[in-house]
Amino acid sequence: MALAIAMLLAVFLLYTAVVGNSTPVLQPSNLAGHTGTVSLTGEVIGPVAGESHTTGLTFGLRDISGKSQTIPINFHGSVPDLFKVGRHVNLTGAMKNGTFVATDMTTKCPSKYTTTNGS
Amino acid sequence: MADLGRAALIVSFGLALWALAAGITGAMANRRRLVDSARNALIACFVSTFIASAILASALVRHDYTFVYAASHTSHDLPTLYSLSAFWGGQEGSLLLWLLILTGYAALSVTLNKRLLRDLIAWTVPVFAGVATFFSFILVAVSSPFVTQSRAVDGAGLTPSLQNPYMVAHPPMLYLGYVGLTVPFAFAAGALLARQADERWLIATRRWTLAAWMFLGFGQLLGSHWAYVEVGWGGYYAWDPVENAALMPWLAATAFLHSVMIQERKGMLKIWNVVLVALAFELSVFGTFLTRSGVINSIHSFARSSIGPWFLVFVCATAIFSTWLILSRLPLLRARTKLESALSREATFLYNNLLLVALCLTILWGVLFPVLTQAFLGESKTIGRPYYDFFLRAFGLPLLLLMGIGPLIAWRRASVRSLIATLRWPISVALTAGVVLLILGAGSSIPGIIAYTFCAFVLTTIVVEVVRGTRATGSLTELVGRNRRRYGGYVVHFAIVLFAIGVAGSSAYGSTKEQLLLPGQTMSVAGYNVTYKNLEVEKGPTSSETRAVMTFTGRSTGTLRSGTNAYFADGSSSREVGIHTNWLRAEDLYVIFDQKQGEGVYFKVLVKPLVNLLWVAGIVFIIGSMVALWPDAREQKRLVARLALARA
Incomplete structure (x- = not known):
């Protein structure tokens, strides 16, 4: 039985290593050098402009700690309800000509569980 | 009032500590008065925790903003029901609810079993008390719901999307489930500590496990439905770490509910069962840790809080304790019989268990992946939906098939020929359904059509079983009444089939x-x-x-x-x-x-397509669980008789 479990463990180790499309989770400060699809977490910096269904929504993103340069974002897709300047968001996309082009965005829900800076 | 609440929690902590210390001393020295005193302290601990909870609840309903907790989770315009639900709206209140449910479960289960299992209860009490000591300590020293301030004008209120009936019911349901898994753990650990590793702890806790499992399952479904109608991205499950945190103990408990039947009947899988019980308990504490510590990025975004390290210590301590306990009692857990054939009911139950645990560990691996990659590769990585979907199919589809075979295959040893004879109807119906669906164009998704075919197979096995049983006994109610556990199980299986059809339909053919x-x-x-x-x-x-x-x-x-x-x-x-x-x-x-x-x-x-079968499945699931839970004198008698035989 232990053998069977060990084999199953090996299967998903193998899967995640070979087939699994694991995505690096980054903040703007350690984005440099990554060319593939990554998951980027940070704080939204204004101004927010453009239109997410046509030209793309543009805004800036920096580390949640606030200590990093701001990266320009171009987002295409459905903007979550809770998106606004100052919110923490998670984007999926890749760098293209100095702009991070994202197609998927989730906001961290400011649920009743959160206590940090009252958001 | 806040002072009274604080005092009540300190009393709870003291009582839990006493129940722990007196319980261990009493059980080791076999001193009955100390053992009784520890048990009474545990019951009193529930009373004082209840008083503390009542004070907090009343502060929330009265909008008493001298309580920081009330000020940060309610506001004047908030309806009373939602003000009350703010009880589990924040960390401190949630922890208090944990303690309240824990001591409630402990007091009730210990009182109900005190005669039947006297020698075992002596050690069960300190296990409960140990968990209660941890939670009451956190509430007293680290994260108190009774912190006060000078009166504020109005509170911060509750996020609009959470002002929803689902969010009133979903968290307490989950807690009833999470915390309920402590009961089988405490009795199993109590039995091992008392070196009484017979099946009594299983029988004493079967219904408790079933109830906890029902709450946990239904609670998750409520959360899914809320996400579907309220959050509005069009899905109902996102494989988010916090969602997974509730799914993992549920899967472990599902495996346990099945493997106990093999132990009761055959005296096999004893080690496996205590491992599963410990795993389910660990995962439920780990789930609380996960949702509260902020170590893993989740859309649920619970703030990074001070209780994380404490929980980590607690998770590690209980894991070490469980491992030590099981290893040191291995000789007591020797199986009475051996597996005779890979084609038998025992074996199918074992396959079902392996698949459920494998699925559970796969999810755990996915949840921990960002932490592990950070630790070993220096860069955090996540694995997303494709990983989970792949394994849900790889392990879920065989599970579905086994759900049809398991209840019908012969004990001990079956032959392929007899199995096919038993399953001739289900096999023909499933094949016919598969062909018809292919013609109708369901072949666009291979996993989808496999799922549908397997569902038709399982559904037919259930119908065949019920029809055959009804013919033999003469009436359906008589049949179900005679063996509630078995037929309750079939109803739950039916719910799982509906669920599987709903998932396959809405995801593969949407x-x-x-x-x-x-x-x-x-x-x-x-x-x-x-x-x-x-x-x-x-x-x-x-x-x-x-x-x-x-x-x-x-x-x-x-x-x-x-x-x-x-x-x-x-x-x-x-x-x-x-x-x-x-x-x-x-x-x-x-x-x-x-x-x-x-x-x-x-x-x-x-x-x-078919997405509403998910919600129908939830109702059927509750009905099936209730049928299996309902007290049954005949079954009890059978178990006691079997037990006497086993101990002789």
Whole structure:
């Protein structure tokens, strides 16, 4: 039985290593050098402009700690309800000509569980 | 009042500590008075925790803003029900609820079993007390719900999307489930500590485990339904770490509920069962840790809080304790019989267990992946939906098949020939269903058609079983009454089949389309023609409500509204999806108001076939669990007799 479990463990180790499309989770400060699809977490910096269904929504993103340069974002897709300047968001996309082009965005829900800076 | 609450919690902590210390001393020295004293302290601990909880609840309902907790989770305009639900709206209250449910379960289960299992209870009490000591310590010293302040004008209130009946019921359901898994753990650990590793602890806790498992399962489904109708992205499960945190102990408990039957009947899998019970308990504490510590990025975004390290210590301590306990009692856990054939009911139950645990560990691996990659590779990585979906199919589909075979295959040793004879109806129905579905075009998704075929197979086995049983006994009620556990199990299996059909239908055969519509324009999605008529803006009590009026024709005809609410209070907005349910097909037409663009609106329209079977499955699941839970004198007698035989 232990053998069977060990084999199953090996299967998903193998899967995640070979087939699994694991995505690096980054903040703007350690984005440099990554060319593939990554998951980027940070704080939204204004101004927010453009239109997410046509030209793309543009805004800036920096580390949640606030200590990093701001990266320009171009987002295409459905903007979550809770998106606004100052919110923490998670984007999926890749760098293209100095702009991070994202197609998927989730906001961290400011649920009743959160206590940090009252958001 | 806050002082009284604080005092009540200190009393709880003292009582739990006494129950722990006196319980261990009493049990080791075999001193009955100390053992009784520890048990009474545990019961009294429930009383004092109840007083503390009542004080907090009353402060929330009265909007007493001298309580920081009330000020940060309620406001004057919040209805009473939601003010009460703020009890589990924050960390401190949630922890208090944990302790309240834990001591409640402990007091009740210990009292009910004190005669039957006297020698075992002596050690069960300190195990409960150990867990209660940890939680009451956190509540007294680290994260108190009774912190006070000078009176504030109005409270911060509750996020609009959480002011919803689902969010009133979902968290306490989950807690009833999470915490309930402590009961089998405490009795199993008590039995091992007392070196009484017979089946009594299993029999004493069967219903408790079943109840906890029912709450945990139903609680998750409530959460899914809330996400589906309220959050409005069109899905019901996102494999988010916090969702997974509830799914993992449920899977472990599901495995346990099945493997106990093998131990009761055959005296096998004893080690496996204590491992499963410990795993389910660990995962439930780990789940609480996960949701509270902020170590893993989740859309649920619970703040990074001070209790994380404490929980980590507790998880490690209980894991070390469980491992030591099981290893040191291995000789007591020797099986009475051996597995005779790989083709037998025992063996199918074992396969079912391996698959459930494998699925559980796969999810755990996915949840921990970011932490592990950070630790070993120096860069955090996540694994997303494809990983989970792959393993859900790889392990879930065989599980579905086993659900049909397991209850029908012979004990000890079966032959392929006899198995095929038993299953001739289910096999022919499943094959026919598969062919018909292929002709109807369901072949567009291979996993989908496999799932459907397996579902037809399981469904037929259940029908065959019930028909055969009814013929033998003469009446259906008599049949179910005679063996509630077995037929309750079939009802739950039926619920799982409905669930599987719902998941397969809505994910493998769903359609999605996004389009900009001007008033009067129409878009077509999967047999529906949806027309955007006009926009209505109304001023509601708390928000400005924008609604697009849509009509649709095709598979069914009608009107629906989809839009957004802009809340006055904090300027936030939320999408309010429009859902039309076509009950004949159990299908939803799901319209998301994505964004306004001049005169037009970007709509996202989803057609989700069979999705409503998920919610129907939830109700069937509860009914089945209740049937299996219902007290049954005959079954009890049978078990006691079997037990006497086993101990002789």
